[in-house]
Amino acid sequence: xxxxxxxxLNGLCxxxxxxxLALGFVLIYKSTGILNFAQGxxxxxxAFLCYTFAMLLDMPYVVAFLIALAIGxxxxxxxxxxxxxxxxxxxxxSTIMVTVGLASILSCVGGILWGHDVHAIRSPFTHRxxxxxxxxxxxxxxxxxxxxxxxxxxxxLFFNRSLLGIAxxxxxxxxxxxxxxxxxxxxxxxxSWAIGSAxxxxxxxxxxxxxxxxxxxxxxGIKAMAAAILGGMESIGGAILGGILIGIVEGLAANYxxxxxxxxxxxxxxxxxxxxxxxxxxLMVRPQGIFGKRKVERV
Amino acid sequence: xxxxxxxxxxxxxxxxxxxxxxxxxxxxxxxLLMAPWFLSxxxxxxxxxxxxxxxxxxxxxxxTGYTGQISLGHGAFVAIGGYSSALLTAKGGIPFLISxxxxxxxxxxxxxxxxxxxxxxKGLYLxxxxxxxGFIVEYVLFHWGLTQGDMGMAVKKAQVxxxxxxxxxxxxxxxxxxxxxxxxxxxNLARTKIGRSFVxxxxxxxxxxxxxxxxxxxxxxxxxxxxxYAGVAGCLLAHYQKWIVPGAFDLSLSIAYIAMIILGGxxxxxxxxxxxxxxxxxxxxxxxxTDVLKAGYPALSGLxxxxxxxxxxxxxxxxxxxxxxxxxxxYSRIKIYWKTWPYRY
Numbered sequence: 250x251x252x253x254x255x256x257x258l259n260g261l262c263x264x265x266x267x268x269x270l271a272l273g274f275v276l277i278y279k280s281t282g283i284l285n286f287a288q289g290x291x292x293x294x295x296a297f298l299c300y301t302f303a304m305l306l307d308m309p310y311v312v313a314f315l316i317a318l319a320i321g322x323x324x325x326x327x328x329x330x331x332x333x334x335x336x337x338x339x340x341x342x343s344t345i346m347v348t349v350g351l352a353s354i355l356s357c358v359g360g361i362l363w364g365h366d367v368h369a370i371r372s373p374f375t376h377r378x379x380x381x382x383x384x385x386x387x388x389x390x391x392x393x394x395x396x397x398x399x400x401x402x403x404x405x406l407f408f409n410r411s412l413l414g415i416a417x418x419x420x421x422x423x424x425x426x427x428x429x430x431x432x433x434x435x436x437x438x439x440x441s442w443a444i445g446s447a448x449x450x451x452x453x454x455x456x457x458x459x460x461x462x463x464x465x466x467x468x469x470g471i472k473a474m475a476a477a478i479l480g481g482m483e484s485i486g487g488a489i490l491g492g493i494l495i496g497i498v499e500g501l502a503a504n505y506x507x508x509x510x511x512x513x514x515x516x517x518x519x520x521x522x523x524x525x526x527x528x529x530x531x532l533m534v535r536p537q538g539i540f541g542k543r544k545v546e547r548v
Numbered sequence: 549x550x551x552x553x554x555x556x557x558x559x560x561x562x563x564x565x566x567x568x569x570x571x572x573x574x575x576x577x578x579x580l581l582m583a584p585w586f587l588s589x590x591x592x593x594x595x596x597x598x599x600x601x602x603x604x605x606x607x608x609x610x611x612t613g614y615t616g617q618i619s620l621g622h623g624a625f626v627a628i629g630g631y632s633s634a635l636l637t638a639k640g641g642i643p644f645l646i647s648x649x650x651x652x653x654x655x656x657x658x659x660x661x662x663x664x665x666x667x668x669x670k671g672l673y674l675x676x677x678x679x680x681x682g683f684i685v686e687y688v689l690f691h692w693g694l695t696q697g698d699m700g701m702a703v704k705k706a707q708v709x710x711x712x713x714x715x716x717x718x719x720x721x722x723x724x725x726x727x728x729x730x731x732x733x734x735x736n737l738a739r740t741k742i743g744r745s746f747v748x749x750x751x752x753x754x755x756x757x758x759x760x761x762x763x764x765x766x767x768x769x770x771x772x773x774x775x776x777y778a779g780v781a782g783c784l785l786a787h788y789q790k791w792i793v794p795g796a797f798d799l800s801l802s803i804a805y806i807a808m809i810i811l812g813g814x815x816x817x818x819x820x821x822x823x824x825x826x827x828x829x830x831x832x833x834x835x836x837x838t839d840v841l842k843a844g845y846p847a848l849s850g851l852x853x854x855x856x857x858x859x860x861x862x863x864x865x866x867x868x869x870x871x872x873x874x875x876x877x878x879y880s881r882i883k884i885y886w887k888t889w890p891y892r893y
Binding site for chain 1: 688
């Protein structure tokens with residue numbers, strides 16, 4: 250029983266990271282209509298930035314965290330100004346492929362700057378555990394869950410209650426009309442890229458907290474995409490639920506399926522493809538996701 | 549001027565537009581036939597790689613450039629072709645001549661299955677679906693006992709009617725003839741009813757359906773044909789390299805194929821060929837450059853792998869931003885400029 254709860258809690262912890270990353274996707278998608286394939290690479294860059302400031306330059310963890318966050322936001326705004334401002338209204342193939350190309354460029358630059366080695370960030374939570382009635386969890390995991398929850402609440406409030414959030418929703422719905430209504434569309438787009446990238450950086454640093462800092466951590470971005478699809482690309486609540494569900498399914502798959510063999514097929518690290526299996530299933534059965542609305546196309 | 553205008557449909561549809569195209573093609577064929585006698589092994593091996601890439605890129609361009617269906621899993625179909633042929637020739641004892649089309653059909657069969665969701669999915673959802681498919685194929689190849697996972701598989705040399713392909717030269721003729729056949733097939737397909745339906749679906753699928761094009765049939769057909777090309781490319785790759793590992797067919801291969809068709813020009817045959825040649829050539833160019841610069845900067849050689857994918861990414865981004873029609877667009881612009889010189893319109 251206790252093992253079961255531990256699996257679920259650990260799944261919840263990974264899931265909240267996926268949820269954060271998925272939130273970044275949804276944020277950018279909701280306001281610019283672009284699906285950013287480079288989100289995982291942004292997370293990777295954020296984790297490496299935090300590592301650079303905290304470990305190589307010996308800054309306090311919180312300062313390093315904040316600097317990484319600021320650089321991430323700036324990078325997002327910069328990318329928008331450089332590439333995506335010109336891409337608004339282009340066919341979806343071009344926008345997707347520009348982000349795919351960007352992902353390759355970011356991981357190339359990451360490889361040149363930081364190399365392919367595996368690093369660890371020493372944070373205030375490292376090697377500390379908390380036990381709740383016999384269930385042992387690392388403090389880092391608890392903080393991750395807590396911080397994700399707080400961020401998620403903030404974003405839900407932001408989108409539903411604040412003027413800026415509603416303006417973002419409006420630009421996504423119809424950039425032309427919202428421009429006519431006096432919403433500064435370009436600035437809103439830039440802002441959502443900045444916020445989306447900053448969220449990715451936070452997710453990357455939390456992810457590094459749980460495992461390591463390495464180039465290949467950018468693959469998490471694709472799993473988070475599965476989370477966003479599962480929940481529905483246009484729903485913040487959906488992204489969160491999708492992320493947590495995928496985290497838990499991964500945890501369960503890792504514990505119960507990993508050692509299995511069927512014929513001469515060994516399941517091995519089945520954890521890594523569970524998300525993709527779910528993604529294909531969702532796309533086949535209900536492409537709009539759990540909370541998504543079916544799109545009606547205007548001719 | 550008059551000869552520059554097409555005055556009949558027959559002229560517009562002609563496979564080779566005029567006499568000059570035919571002359572240049574003749575010269576190209578002659579050069580290709582003679583190339584093995586002048587080139588040493590290394591440049592020949594590059595040409596072989598390029599030829600295989602041409603086949604794969606033609607397939608992806610038929611799907612993405614002509615039909616407008618985004619695929620981020622083209623590398624997976626190449627893998628399926630390669631592994632099917634490797635297994636068929638090694639475990640099944642089937643000769644290469646039969647396993648070559650069979651591996652294409654195998655990939656096409658799976659392509660048809662992936663194509664079915666494309667009836668409901670569009671744009672980014674299709675991109676994600678094919679991406680997930682690519683990861684799952686890679687996972688299966690890694691974990692299936694039959695494909696020996698990480699260790700990879702040895703593949704037999706290609707054999708046709710008792711003749712075994714051993715040298716680069718022999719493979720060069722095999723690959724170039726198959727690549728030419730593939731290009732001819734794609735060019736022909738593009739000007740038939742099927743090709744025109746593909747283009748109609750790309751431009752506006754709802755309008756195409758309203759005009760009486762059965763969307764389901766043609767979308768699935770596009771996936772099948774594209775995967776067939778990929779499978780044949782994979783089969784050739786496997787028999788040419790004589791060794792395959794699942795890691796060679798990951799997302800970066802799919803991205804390389806996308807870079808080829810974007811750089812060359814979406815929805816053009818010439819573009820697919822140009823793009824495939826350039827994108828395959830670039831890593832060799834980087835290798836050559838680092839070799840030259842190694843004396844001065846020894847740290848450089850470790851970065852080659854990083855550079856490759858980064859440059860592909862940069863090419864994709866820059867082409868889409870600056871010249872979305874790719875090299876073919878530049879070529880046709882220059883052609884029109886000279887044709888109408890000194891007038892501009």
